[in-house]
Amino acid sequence: MGSTGDSSDEFDIIIVGAGTSGCVLVNRLSEDPNVSILLVEAGEDQSADENVYTPGLCTALLGNDQYDWRYTSEIEPGINGRQILHPRGKIIGGTSSINSFALIYPSAAGMDAWAELGNKGWDWKSIQPYFKKFQTIYPPTPEVKKDLHVAHNDETIAASHGPLKAAFPPTVRPLQKAWVDTFRTLGLENRSDPLEGHALGGHTSTCHISGDKYERSHAGVAFFNPVRERKNVHLVTGALVRKVELEKQQDGVLTATGVLYSKNGAEFQVKAKKEVILASGVFNTPQLLELSGIGNPELLQKHGIEVKHANVNVGENLQDHIKAAISFEEIDGYEPGASVSSSEMRASYEKDRTGPWTWTAHSFAYMPLPPFLDAAGKEELSKVVEQHPPSSGSSFAKAQHDFICKTTLSPDQGTSTAFQSRRPVVPVKEGNYITLSCMLSYPLSTGSSHIQSSDPTTKPTIHFNYYNHPLDLEFHARHVQSLAKLAQTQPLASFLKPGGKTLPANLDPTNIDDAKEICKGFSTTNYHPCGTAAMLPEAMGGVVDERLRVYGIGNLRVVDASVVPIEPRGNIITTVYAVAEKAADLIKKDLGLKTSG
C-alpha cells in the first residue's frame, strides 16, 4: 500500500468514504494495476475490535463516537414530535460494520420501477446478477434447511462467488421454526428463491456473518482487506474530506479535480486525474456536494458558499423504512438463552465460536396486505387509495405514487417486511415478550438532509417527514393489524400467553385508529435512509444520471445509498452492494479500465 498525506499527491481516482460502497469500488477498480486509487476515510480500521466482529456484541457499536457519526432527525411532526437517532458507521466498512447483518432482497417490480423512471440499464434483469456477484453464500446444514424450509436455490448458492460471506443460522430455535410454520398455516410460506425477485411470505434470511468463523463479514474485511496490499491502492484514515475541488476546464465544463481533507488539524489537497467518487453515505454525500458549491443556490448563499452549480434536488428525496411493532407476553417457561450468563457466552464464543454470540435471529417475511384483509377491508383499502392522489404535481411523485399504490393493492407483492425479536416495544419492568414488527417497504413521504453551516464538522439538518403522506399511515396501520392476526395463528400463537399483556398498553391493534396511534407514537427507523442524491432525470428530481455522474459536473460520481431513487422492498444493503458492483462495471467501461478474472 502506498503512502498518502503529502499535499502533492496525485491519483487517478479518489474515493471519498471506505464504507459499504467505497470498499466495493476500491476492490473492483484496482483490478487494473495501472490505475492509482486513493480511498479517504474519516473513521479508522477497527476490524480487530471484538464489538465489530462479534455478532452478539453489535449493539455496543450504536451511539458510540468511536464507531458512529450519531445523526439525529429534527422533530418529526408525523410521529408525535419525536426525534429519531440515526447511526452511520464512521469506520472502515462504514455502516456495514455496525449494522444488523440481515440480507433481504428487493422485488423485481421495485427494481423495474427504477428503470421506468428513466434509468436505463437499472431494470431487474440487468441488476439481478450483481446480487450474486457481491457475496458467497454458505449452504445451510441439512437440519436447518429442513426445519426452516429454506427457499434459496442450491444453484444460487453455488453461483454466488463474491467477497462478502453470507450464512444461514447454525442452529434453529423453536421460535424461528414456529415463524416459518405460521406463514405455512396462512398459505404464505415463501417458496421462491429471494434472489429471484419474487419472494413472498415468511422465511429466514441469511446474514453477512461468515459461516466458518461466525464473525461479521463487512465491506472492510470482505472487499478492502484482500486488495489493501495492491501497489495501486492507497488509504488514508482519520481524514475528513471537506470539499470537492472544482475547476472549469478549457472546454468550459466544470470538473472535479481533487478533494481537500483535514487530518490531525492539518489540511491536504489531493488531485484526481480521472475521477472523484463520493461514497460517503446518505447524509454526508449531499453535505459534501453542498460544501463544494453544488446544490440549492439559496441555501448555499445563506451559508456563504459560492454557487458552482445550481441543483435544487441535492439533499432532497430522503426516504426511510419506518417500522412499527406490537409486543406479546410470552408463555411461562419459554426463555431460550436467558439462563446463559454473558461470561458463559463469551467463553463459548472465544473457545470454539459457539453459543448465542455467534448469531442474531433473523425471522423475516415479505408481507402482502390484501391476504390479511376481508372483502370489506379490501374495498376500503381501494377507496383510501382513490381518495389520496399524488401529493405534488411532480412527475416523480406521480410515478412513485402509481407504483406504490399498485403494489400495495396486489396480493402478490410484499409491501412490508415483518420480523420477530425479543426486545419489548416499550421498556417494561418484568415479563418476557415476543415482539412482531413490520417495516413499511415503500414509503411515499420524502424529506431532506442539508447543511446548516459551511463548517464540514457541523452535522446536517435531517427531516424525514415520516407519515407526511397520509397513505403511509393508512398502509402501515393496516400492516400493524396484520401482525395482530399473525399472533393469533398457530404455531406462533402457542408461544404467547392466552389473555397475556400486549404492548403498547391500552391500544388495540385490531382497531384501525389505535393501529395508527401505535404507528405515530411508537414507530421508529429500521435504519435504511436513501435517496438524497437520487439517480433520476434532473427534471424529475435527479442529482446523478444513470451512469451515476453528477449533473453539470465532469469527473464526479456518487455511488452509495444516496443514489437510490425509490426504497427497495427489503432491507437496503443488498441493493447498496449490487448498485456499487454495477457502478464499478460502469466506471471501468467509461474509463477504459482492465478487469481481472
Ligand SMILES: Cc1cc2nc3c(=O)[nH]c(=O)nc-3n(C[C@H](O)[C@H](O)[C@H](O)COP(=O)(O)OP(=O)(O)OC[C@H]3O[C@@H](n4cnc5c(N)ncnc54)[C@H](O)[C@@H]3O)c2cc1C
Ligand atoms: C443500526 C443499523 C442497522 C442496520 N441493519 C441493516 C440490516 O440488517 N440489513 C440491511 O440491509 N441494512 C441495514 N442497515 C443499513 C445499511 O447498513 C446501510 O444502508 C449501508 O451500509 C449504507 O452504505 P453506504 O455505502 O451508503 O454508506 P456507508 O457504509 O455509511 O459508508 C460511508 C462511509 O463514508 C465515510 N465518510 C462520510 N463522510 C466522509 C467524509 N467527509 N470524509 C471521509 N469519509 C467520510 C463514512 O465514515 C463511512 O465509512 C443498517 C443500518 C444501521 C445504522
